[in-house]
Amino acid sequence: MAEDEPTFESTESGASHTYPQQAGEIRKGSFLMIKGHPCKCVEVSTSKTGKHGHAKAHIVAVDIFTGKKMEDLCPTSHNLEVPFVKKTEFQVLSADKDTGEVSLLQEDGSTKDDLNLPIFVNIGEPTDEDKKVTEEIISEMDKGDKSVFVIVQAACGMEKIIATKLV
DSSP states (O other): OOGGGGOOOOOOOOSSEEEEEGGGGGGOOEEEEETTTEEEEEEEEEEEOTTOOOOOOEEEEEEETTTEEEEEETTTTTTEEEEEEEEEEEEEEEEEHHHHHHEEOTTTOOOOEEEEOOOOOOSSSSOHHHHHHHHHHHHHHHHOOOOOEEEEEEEEEEEEEEEEOOO
């Protein structure tokens, strides 16, 4: 009896990384997906309805991981994908400026070792902000007089250290 039941190899929850939202509801500061990249909106302008009957939204956004500027033009009545963006705070245990490896302390006491310093990027060049955050982490870890915390932003299965906080 039990042999003809299907076996499931994957343990994926099946949860989506995005949810739909009308283009007309996108505001400055909100997140959206443009060409498959999670972005933060920096400017929205809408045009009036034309002879074909659709008001258009012109959206200018910045990729939250690479800092690259992206643009999109679509009818305000159409749905756009909006990523689930989560920000988490971790304490830095160690940071190696040569290899880029960072060891972070999670709330449950275990370590998170799968992140790198912001200047070690997979795609493109690190932004000035990445360089500043990396410099801050390294210099404060070398001083050793304060606890260094980092804010990690996660979206669409990617994670990146975006800011530091000293305690």
